[in-house]
Amino acid sequence: MRMILKLFVWPMVLLLGTLCFLGTIAYKVAAYVISPLLLLGLGCCIYCAVQARWTELAIFAVTVLGLFMILFLMIWLVTNAEDLHKWMRDFLTS
Helix, strand or coil, rough: HHHHHHHHHHHHHHHHHHHHHHHHHHHHHHHHHHHHHHHHHHHHHHHHHHHCCHCCCCCCCHHHHHHHCCCCCHHHHHEEEEEEEEHHHHHHHH
């Protein structure tokens, strides 16, 4: 019974390993692209706060927080997928 289960887990391990690799590359590239945008947004937030442009400050703050949450979510999903991949790999070797 356990051998049959391992036969079904094997393709999922390969697929999950590929997705983890591609996800790691994607979030590292996205971090290099999004980080300057986050810094620019933070600078715009400071400028709007100094100039008392509260509507624009709210728009920039929501945009910056949204970008940060997207980046955080990408990294969280990849790390959880890597943990699942490690658990499945350990199951195959047991």
